[in-house]
Amino acid sequence: MLKLAAALSTLFHCAVKRRLFIPYLKQHFFFAGPVVMDISGFTEKGFKRKLAVQALFGKVFYLSEDADTLRLHTLSESGDIETLEKLVDDAGSEEPDDDSVRRFGWSGVTALRCCHRWSWASRPIGGHTVEAAVLGEEKGFIGLCPGERLRSGQVLSLPVFIVFKAPIEVPVSSDKFWLLTENKHLSLPSPFDNKGNYVISLSQLVRWMAAKAEELGVEIYPGFAASEILYDENHRVVGIGTNDMGIAKDGSRKETFQRGLNFYCTGKLTFLAEGCRGSLSEKLIRKYKLREKGQGQHQTYALGIKEVWEIEEEKHKPGAVLHTIGWPLDRKTYGGTFLYHMKDRQVSVGLVIALNYHNPYLSPFDEFQKFKHHPSIKSLLEGGTVLQYGARTLNEGGFQSIPYPVFPGGAIIGCSAGFINVPKIKGTHTAMKSGMLAAEAAFNVLFEGSQLETYWDSLKKSWIWEELYRARNYRPAFEYGLLPGLAFSALERYIFRGNLPLTLKHGKPDHEATEIASHHTPIPYPKPDGLLSFDVPTSLYRSNTNHEHDQPAHLRLRDPNVPQLVNLPKFEGPESRYCPARVYEYVPDEKLGHKLQINAQNCLHCKACDIKDPKQNIEWTLPEGGGGPGYTIM
Numbered sequence: 001m002l003k004l005a006a007a008l009s010t011l012f013h014c015a016v017k018r019r020l021f022i023p024y025l026k027q028h029f030f031f032a033g034p035v036v037m038d039i040s041g042f043t044e045k046g047f048k049r050k051l052a053v054q055a056l057f058g059k060v061f062y063l064s065e066d067a068d069t070l071r072l073h074t075l076s077e078s079g080d081i082e083t084l085e086k087l088v089d090d091a092g093s094e095e096p097d098d099d100s101v102r103r104f105g106w107s108g109v110t111a112l113r114c115c116h117r118w119s120w121a122s123r124p125i126g127g128h129t130v131e132a133a134v135l136g137e138e139k140g141f142i143g144l145c146p147g148e149r150l151r152s153g154q155v156l157s158l159p160v161f162i163v164f165k166a167p168i169e170v171p172v173s174s175d176k177f178w179l180l181t182e183n184k185h186l187s188l189p190s191p192f193d194n195k196g197n198y199v200i201s202l203s204q205l206v207r208w209m210a211a212k213a214e215e216l217g218v219e220i221y222p223g224f225a226a227s228e229i230l231y232d233e234n235h236r237v238v239g240i241g242t243n244d245m246g247i248a249k250d251g252s253r254k255e256t257f258q259r260g261l262n263f264y265c266t267g268k269l270t271f272l273a274e275g276c277r278g279s280l281s282e283k284l285i286r287k288y289k290l291r292e293k294g295q296g297q298h299q300t301y302a303l304g305i306k307e308v309w310e311i312e313e314e315k316h317k318p319g320a321v322l323h324t325i326g327w328p329l330d331r332k333t334y335g336g337t338f339l340y341h342m343k344d345r346q347v348s349v350g351l352v353i354a355l356n357y358h359n360p361y362l363s364p365f366d367e368f369q370k371f372k373h374h375p376s377i378k379s380l381l382e383g384g385t386v387l388q389y390g391a392r393t394l395n396e397g398g399f400q401s402i403p404y405p406v407f408p409g410g411a412i413i414g415c416s417a418g419f420i421n422v423p424k425i426k427g428t429h430t431a432m433k434s435g436m437l438a439a440e441a442a443f444n445v446l447f448e449g450s451q452l453e454t455y456w457d458s459l460k461k462s463w464i465w466e467e468l469y470r471a472r473n474y475r476p477a478f479e480y481g482l483l484p485g486l487a488f489s490a491l492e493r494y495i496f497r498g499n500l501p502l503t504l505k506h507g508k509p510d511h512e513a514t515e516i517a518s519h520h521t522p523i524p525y526p527k528p529d530g531l532l533s534f535d536v537p538t539s540l541y542r543s544n545t546n547h548e549h550d551q552p553a554h555l556r557l558r559d560p561n562v563p564q565l566v567n568l569p570k571f572e573g574p575e576s577r578y579c580p581a582r583v584y585e586y587v588p589d590e591k592l593g594h595k596l597q598i599n600a601q602n603c604l605h606c607k608a609c610d611i612k613d614p615k616q617n618i619e620w621t622l623p624e625g626g627g628g629p630g631y632t633i634m
Contacts, residue, residue, distance in 0.1 A: 470498025
């Protein structure tokens with residue numbers, strides 16, 4: 001999930017502005033991921049020609065007049081602002097000339113002083129972050145924290161993420177794209193442009209970012225799930241509420257009962273950064289008709305399933321990136337696979353499948369297990385071991401589905417709004433940039449009296465808008481099948497460069513795309529061999545998923561009769577197959593023949609059920625805080 005990446009990038013953006021804000025202009029604005037924050041303001045100070053000062057994450061590093069090396073200084077917890085002021089005063093008031101700017105980067109000093117901020121997360125930070133990631137060098141995190149060329153006799157280029165030991169260590173070494181048949185592969189030109197990017201574990205990066213945010217003063221409270229939006233009498237959002245804890249399955253209060261808390265931010269701003277299909281975000285999108293106010297089309301989704309393997313040393317190629325399309329999916333189903341070589345002999349391998357597939361017998365989990373037996377993949381994984389398993393949905397609507405992101409009292413950022421570049425399967429950089437733009441707009445609202453609608457204006461002027469516009473036709477082109485989709489995509493990329501004078505529309509919403517079972521035949525999936533392919537219980541164990549058993553089910557049926565009257569007779573119970581954790585299963589029943597049993601404790605929080613159920617009868621709600629998967633290396 002990209003929710004914390006989007007939210008935390010908003011914090012970091014303040015730390016790479018070109019001016020240093022010293023006066024204490026204490027204000028609050030809410031991040032709901034939710035997150036609540038206070039920010040200090042800024043005023044510019046001069047600096048001496050040969051002294052470059054940058055403050056970031058509570059630290060300052062500078063190149064002194066007679067030094068050839070970068071010196072890193074950690075500020076004291078209580079005296080950081082005073083230390084910065086002294087550094088600035090010592091630098092003098094001389095304004096830099098053009099040569100100084102070229103030599104030392106920014107024409108000022110940068111600082112962020114953050115006070116009382118609150119952040120809620122339902123699991124330990126990064127525990128729900130499952131995305132495989134190839135992080136772009138020029139955008140997103142690396143663009144957010146660029147390296148500066150500091151010169152004293154020579155040019156020294158030190159990206160900030162290296163200086164502060166972020167888990168961004170493996171540059172992309174190769175970038176391949178294959179079309180798979182059942183037993184062979186055909187190399188195609190790679191459209192992913194990964195040269196200069198890095199292969200990372202996003203869950204580890206999010207934890208690192210959270211630690212840096214805490215150094216800035218952000219207060220993060222894992223184990224508390226934001227479950228309710230709070231409104232004032234004018235229907236303006238004024239905060240969030242957490243759910244009650246210690247409720248038994250029967251609804252009674254256990255000895256551990258704790259009433260949920262309401263956190264009000266009257267007169268301030270609430271930002272929602274919940275990730276794909278965010279529960280609170282979707283409610284606000286419907287309430288304020290934000291989809292209709294934006295680009296207007298419905299959102300469409302995909303389900304990503306992923307494992308992290310440890311492979312044999314001689315097979316490991318750090319930074320190698322592979323994407324495939326074609327087998328094992330049929331030609332009418334959009335999707336593909338990825339395989340990224342990380343550090344320490346680890347390989348991230350996964351399948352992404354569009355949830356507008358037609359065949360109700362299709363099982364994304366089993367398609368993924370089958371993929372690993374392809375000869376070109378099997379040879380790599382043989383002799384290795386699986387370290388972790390997970391799954392998560394992602395937005396695929398792209399440009400056509402962007403909602404108007406501003407609501408009374410706040411805004412939606414990151415994948416809650418849906419800024420993924422679908423053909424490149426990348427959304428980290430766009431999620432972070434949206435957080436940066438939201439931070440700019442929020443600052444102007446709180447300190448300069450402007451309107452938050454400037455966030456929408458900034459989005460449309462940013463590279464996010466241009467990038468998604470150029471990628472807008474790839475996903476809907478595959479509505480016509482694999483080969484027509486590939487042909488159209490090549491035409492759009494290499495001939496029209498994303499500027500085809502027409503915008504394709506998405507087909508039916510994902511839940512309506514499911515066809516009745518009588519139009520299809522069951523898919524005979526092979527049994528797992530326990531070496532390359534595995535059953536669901538084994539995989540689920542590797543996800544570290546845990547829920548308190550004695551609590552009300554967080555997966556709710558709007559009409560308990562729909563499974564027996566509709567899903568089973570018409571669609572052969574598709575919920576028992578589209579769920580990658582086998583939460584839903586039909587068990588024998590003396591009266592009904594079969595009835596739906598919900599094993600909510602298995603839930604990976606992927607939210608496929610909330611999206612794919614043919615009658616939209618399943619509602620995914622927040623479980624008791626602390627529940628869900630516990631990813632560490634995803």
